[in-house]
Amino acid sequence: MSNVNIKRAVENIRANTTVYTPVVEMIVNAIQAIDEAGRKDGKVQVRTQRNAQVELDGSLPEVTGFDIEDNGIGFNDAHRNSFDTLYTDLKIAEGGKGFGRFTGLKYFEDLHVKSIYRDGAVLKARSFSMGKEHEIIVREKVTPSDKQDTGTVVTLAPLKTGRAFDKKLSTIARSLVERLLPYFITQDYVCPDIVLSEQDGSSAIRLNDFVSNELSAVIREIGIDRKTFTLKASDTEEEFLVRVFKLYSPRNQKSRISLVAHKREVSGSAIHKYIPEFVDEFLEKDRNGEVDSTRNYIIKAYVFGPYLDRNVSLERGGFEFQMDSDLILGIGQTQIEQDAATIAREAMGADITFRQEKKKERVQSYVDEEAPWHKAILEKIDLSGMPYNPSNEEIETRLQKEKFAQEIAIKRDVAKLMAETNFENVQDSVIEIVNKISGTSKNDLIHYIALRRKILDIFGKSLETDESGTYSSEGVVHDIIFPRKGDTDITSFHDHNLWIVDERLNFTTYVSSDLPLNGGNTDRPDLLVYNKRVLFRGDNEASNPITIFEFKKPQRDDFVNPSSREDPVQQIVRYVNDIRDGKYKTPEGRKILVAENTPFYGYIVCDLTAKVETWLEREKNFTPMPDRLGWFQWMGNINLYVEVISWDKVLKDAKMRSQIFFQKLGI
Template sequence: MSNVNVKRAVENIRSGTNVYTPLVETIVNAIQAIEAASIEKGRIDILVRRSNQQELEGGQPPVESFTVIDNGIGFNDENRDSFDTLYSDHKIAQGGKGFGRFTCLKYFDDLLIESVFQYEEGRKKRAFKMGKQTDIIVNESIEECPYGDIGSRVTMRKVKRAFPDKKVKTIARTLVERLLPYFIDADYQCPEIGISEEDGTGRIILNDFVSNQLAAMIKEIPLQDGRIVLGSGDKEQTFQVRVFKLYSPRNQKSKISLVADRREVTDTAIHSFVPEFVDEFFEEGSSEGEERDRNYIVKAYVFGPYLDANVSLERGGFDFPKGEDLLHPISQAEIEQAAAYIARDALGDTITARQEKKRTQVRSYVEDSAPWHRTIAEDIDLSSMPYNPTPEQIETVFQREKFSQEVAIRQQVDKMLSETDAAGLKDGLPKILDQISRTSRSDLIHYIALRKHVLTLFGKSFELTDDLKYPSEGTVHDIIFPRKGDSAATAYDDHNLWIIDERLNFTFFVHSDKPLDGGTSERPDILVFDKPVLFRGDNEASNPITVFEFKKPGRDDFANPSSKEDPVQQIVRYVNSIKKGKFKTPKGRPIQVAENTPFYGYVMCEITEKVKEWLKMEKDFTPMPDGGGWFKWFGNNNLYMEVLSWDKVLRDAEMRNRVFFHKLGID
């Protein structure tokens, strides 16, 4: 009689197991029972019992229970006592952990055993149930059975949660994948393992998936060398990899399976290491038509003493870590990565074609959308990039590579600057300068390409829309500088004042579309404090102040005698108000001006014939040579003002940037 807290033992089973785990454990126990009996023609039958509940539309009822029948040695006293012992070492030579039966109660309500075994005076039949409290064996009975067939019948009754598969063929295939090491060992004769409905109909022999009529479902890929050597010195370990094609994969992914004691323990997606494995593969049929076209996935099985020695108690994982660990010389990820590379090489041209397809996608992205990455694209490693990547995924990889290069350059520069040997500094300098140049060139190309997009958008912002109306002045305003904003909240690379004047890229202060006194008074569209190179101050009287006014494309009513939106007068009023000291910066400091503080005013509008007449006859402006703008000097205000057409602003900006667009190949 045992004294074990069975319930706690079951509850403490860690993740890594699933509902197939107890079924596989039971089948392996049956195999070992046949081996113990030294039977040449071992046979194992797996019976699938279904629920009495009828499915809608005549579908198969769900699977409820399994019975595994074998003609092995049976539950003699030795095997019975081993079953009744937690962590029994009875099968330790075969990799037994003495715990597998507890996984049955994690996924099924009951575990029932019936067995006929040989003893000195004849044959007996033993039946019992696995307990759920403190006794592992309960309701045990033993009786004479002189004519019974030696072997065992183990039933896992009533699955606790819905079993994931219904078709016997699907269950058979899953079991073959989990037990494949038993079927592919040339030095081992596996018992015949069959699965069928409870009444014996529809029997499928699992062995045939590899060796006979079902061999077309699973096919091994020959390898030149499937050996992996990891670790070093006395910690060196050798593993063997075998790679298989699994046809008709049912939406499965290609996997790496780590095997211990001939049982699959873990399976990990190969595309975690080689992205090209994320999709199914396609194989054309033979030219004679004997085989049809079909899809397949790849499964790489890894074997080795290191795996046998470190499999966990529940066989749901290993005792060594998944990732790097100082206490363990070899990790699960390291083994899987090496196996993934063997699988990659095994598929040869198939993977190469997918890699080339990915490279083509990346080239197209760079040429069409991100030419600033051309210098990085020459050297970037695409192996970690997903297969069929989205533009966002491609950009993420490029940004990561760019950052990595910048970090490496900084480290090299720091190292070089710490050199005391002038000769060493001289020798390394050209290489570092070349790397810095390439990185900076990438940023410059990016910036110029963005300018091209901005100008395209800007040009459309003063064209007629589909409803034959012009966009509002707010549309063009936001492209040049966001409304209701200022330079305290808008970085220099988030506005496009360069469209008007390159000198406005770097300014001390920009105030956009907000009253200067914080109230409800008039406000200029944009007010800018320029920062000339010759001056070192910020908000200083010697620094120029620039004021902008925008008028809606297509509009010229501001030139009417009765208009209250005269942009020229608006700018003059703003200048006079600033000179009188009425306004402060966002930090509450007075805007510093003096008698000689230079002011610049710009009006962007539609220059129609009406506006031209107004500027010439009423405002006394002088036309520019190209006819796209007018200018005037207001001497008493120290104000220089230009009135520019939207077309001229766009045309001049394009002209200033045209040589860059041409060099980049995007003109």
């Protein structure tokens, strides 16, 4: 008689068990019963129960339970009493925890036992059910039997609501074989026949054939040179054995490491967690070395060892040691899986090397075409942890992470160097640190130059007509150079491209774009969308020049008409005179400092149509530049130098200034 809170015991079963766990438990118990009987003709018959209701679509009915029958020793008194004892130690030598039967009630409503056993010279029949409250064995009956042999039938049924099995026998068979594989592959051990079938015995599948039958096998072992590895535990060293298998037609499964305890698969992880190249399936090759696209497979690396046997959890759904480093037992699961993954990688040799080279080429292509500033980093980075088929975002993230790590290391080295009082102790390190700094600086410079190339491509495109022959809207070109309605308090140095017009703009203190020079609405000309000014200057000192820009839409030339109020030359002259007269202040409210000799520069950017050139030559008295892509004039009375340059010249000059860098980078 037992007194156990069975409901509580079942509720405390860990979540990493599955619907297959109790079925595997019963099959293993059947195997052990056959082994104990010493039979050479041992057989385990697993019969599937299905829902009696026929599916409307003609598919197979749902699986609702299983009958697991064996011709083993049967439930004699010793086995019966063991079943009635929580945490029994009857099968401790075989790794029994005395708890596995409780997983049956986690996934099935009932567990029934019918058994024939030998009691002295006679055979007896024992039947009982597993209780759900305090008694483990309920409704027990023992009667004389007229059977000729011993054996047991364990029934798990019906399946609890919300649980489900695969419908196809072949799929169920695959799942069982993968979990029971250690029984089929253990050296010097012959596993009894295990047969899965429908309830009436039809559609029988012999699970042993998945491994032993060379013609129909879906699981094959890979011969490897190194099968063992050793890890240091708290007070000793533990040895582990690894056997690597191909699993063909794996559906949506991934290559996996499986940790085994007492011939049963317990837990594990996907191999690509450690070696990304295992994330995809592999394809078998024929005798001629040609790829057979119909013969796909994954890898399963089974790990065995006394350390695993000793530390398997109560429900065999996991282990007592930690996932990472274990301070008490000394070895964590990650350590075991990492070494097993290395052996799996060795087993797959050329296939993994090919994939790693392919990944390296993918990353190299990204750097060459999209991010040449990372070339120096790519020479040193370890790509082993990068996903097998990385996206551009994943590559960039990994390279940026490496760049950041290098910068942190340099800062640490520099800080250590600066703290050293004896220069003789650090002079050997100086050159190395300087080279590291130079390398990261070149990375940033290459990034900046490559970005310039992209911006110039976009800028050139904005100067072209679209399919309808229309030029870009008036704000597009302006915004590429400098966003409208803004200044350098809003738009930082990194977010504008004033260098397209003049490199000096990168070093100014303040830039105002499309804003009244004195705030509010004071002295703001009636400007159209594209007719905007840009004013820039260095430090607010009288000796520093002040530069004003006027942008005109490509191909626009109506501002030269006598009736136009948008004469850009006159606008610049008016701005200069207003600034000289002290009408405008800095953003901090200080007067803009000018003197009689403060130089002013004015730039008008527009398309030099014939109409504009005639206007400049005949009415404005401008002089053409040698390339005829610009005109200039010096107004000595107000210290103003004015240039009228074409959009083509702006683009051409910007490209010319950067061309040598583009050539050096091969972009």
